[in-house]
Amino acid sequence: xxxxxxxxxxxxxxxxxxFTDFGGWEMPASFDSIRTEHGAVRDAVGRFDxxxxxxxxxxxxxxxALTNRLTTNDVRELEPGDAQYSCILNDEGVILDDIVxxxxxxxxxxxxxxxxxxxxxxxxxxxERASTLEFDATVEDRTEETGMLAVQGPDAxxxxxxxxxxxxxxxSQFTARRTEIDGVSCLVARTGYTGEDGYEIxxxxxxxxxxxxxxDGIQPCGLGARDTLRLEAGLLLSGQDxxxxxxxxxxxxxGLGFVVDFEKPSFVGxxxxxxxxxxxxxxQIVGLRIEDRAIARHGYAIxxxxxxxxxxxxxxxxxxxxxxxxxxxxxxxxxxDGTELGVEVRNQTVDATVVDQRFLNTLEADT
Amino acid sequence: MDFEIPTxxxxxxxxxxADERTDAVRVGVSDFAQDELGDIVFVELPAExxxxxxxxxxxxxxxxxxxxxxxxxxxxxxxxxxEAVVDSPELVNEDPYGDGxxxxxxPAGDLEHLLDASAYEExx
Numbered sequence: 001x002x003x004x005x006x007x008x009x010x011x012x013x014x015x016x017x018x019f020t021d022f023g024g025w026e027m028p029a030s031f032d033s034i035r036t037e038h039g040a041v042r043d044a045v046g047r048f049d050x051x052x053x054x055x056x057x058x059x060x061x062x063x064x065a066l067t068n069r070l071t072t073n074d075v076r077e078l079e080p081g082d083a084q085y086s087c088i089l090n091d092e093g094v095i096l097d098d099i100v101x102x103x104x105x106x107x108x109x110x111x112x113x114x115x116x117x118x119x120x121x122x123x124x125x126x127x128e129r130a131s132t133l134e135f136d137a138t139v140e141d142r143t144e145e146t147g148m149l150a151v152q153g154p155d156a157x158x159x160x161x162x163x164x165x166x167x168x169x170x171x172s173q174f175t176a177r178r179t180e181i182d183g184v185s186c187l188v189a190r191t192g193y194t195g196e197d198g199y200e201i202x203x204x205x206x207x208x209x210x211x212x213x214x215x216d217g218i219q220p221c222g223l224g225a226r227d228t229l230r231l232e233a234g235l236l237l238s239g240q241d242x243x244x245x246x247x248x249x250x251x252x253x254x255g256l257g258f259v260v261d262f263e264k265p266s267f268v269g270x271x272x273x274x275x276x277x278x279x280x281x282x283x284q285i286v287g288l289r290i291e292d293r294a295i296a297r298h299g300y301a302i303x304x305x306x307x308x309x310x311x312x313x314x315x316x317x318x319x320x321x322x323x324x325x326x327x328x329x330x331x332x333x334x335x336x337d338g339t340e341l342g343v344e345v346r347n348q349t350v351d352a353t354v355v356d357q358r359f360l361n362t363l364e365a366d367t
Numbered sequence: 368m369d370f371e372i373p374t375x376x377x378x379x380x381x382x383x384x385a386d387e388r389t390d391a392v393r394v395g396v397s398d399f400a401q402d403e404l405g406d407i408v409f410v411e412l413p414a415e416x417x418x419x420x421x422x423x424x425x426x427x428x429x430x431x432x433x434x435x436x437x438x439x440x441x442x443x444x445x446x447x448x449x450e451a452v453v454d455s456p457e458l459v460n461e462d463p464y465g466d467g468x469x470x471x472x473x474p475a476g477d478l479e480h481l482l483d484a485s486a487y488e489e490x491x
Binding site: 034294297 | 409432460
């Protein structure tokens, strides 16, 4: 995979960022310490360059019907300016990627945002399906031409409101508006990946410097903090918590049943999921609170006594709660909250307790 | 990025430092090492009295990003472990040559095999 540099690469380098390869993109891992960046987002506001995310535009009379066939949620429910979280499945019901679908507020068509490195593959998937079904729709992978940043945290409304030509404070969750930031046309959406209030902003890649600079003075955050923030919120990471090759999972196993609309007529993977829904899943995702001084990392075994009953897919030290937290899949009989399990960390077993994976909500309630 | 590399210390290629100006040799990790690891969240150190060979693994630094073994730059007997960094691992990030020291070793040999500051700087 060739490594893309984001348009803001030099700007980030000048700001002292450390970089990491992610989905074929060389992105900032951190600007300061992860704790500093994480704390800024939980307590005030932080900004993220997320131009590694893919952008695919679908237009034409059958744009909605086509997208509805290829995603699990019901695209027909979207009014202009609405957004929805959704999954793309294969015929076996396995998640290929998770996306946000936006219906443009000011014109016909849809924008959907697959994860880094998936844009071309998904655009091809849409084109091939349009051809097979003889749907009248055009599909364009606009990843290279599109920039995206996120402004997240309790002070995000104030921060974004102060730079947009039109008010965006009234936008409800999962809605978007077309406006300008320093003369640049932007799609401003009340969405995010941190568990905090905030916005994701889509704009022409060529205007990246202008839009990023509009938020100068706000803590820049890298993928390290993006990972600790999303994990505390219990949000899954494509390619790690599910992946068609290394971690093939259906939405039912991954706790994403809420974005599967069985009422809509037909979508790829529906038959397989319907069957699985009737028989029940063997394994499912859980949150784990680690009770010892160690981080449960990707791939570590989850145990009950001498039996291996699952494995960790994501784990970190929670900066907010100062305890190690993890996500992993376990046999369903071990998935109830409060179940006491172990995690094999290097050459020892540490104690872990199954808790609601939305740590940010539930652990706050504990303290 | 400029890293602090005090000239009065000796260094191992595995990024530990040793200070022989005290009776026992004080050991820690370099500024470069703490920066590479990022936010350190757990520190595991040996008990007092543990016997270490030169280059032997004696503990673990775990950051949000990674887990790293730490190696004894000099052979000897552990005479002190810094409990402060076990309780507050961020001290290793904040002050790797000061309050973030890890152990003190009664050395069984000398430090001649270790690098001086300029030789260490060339390795990073």
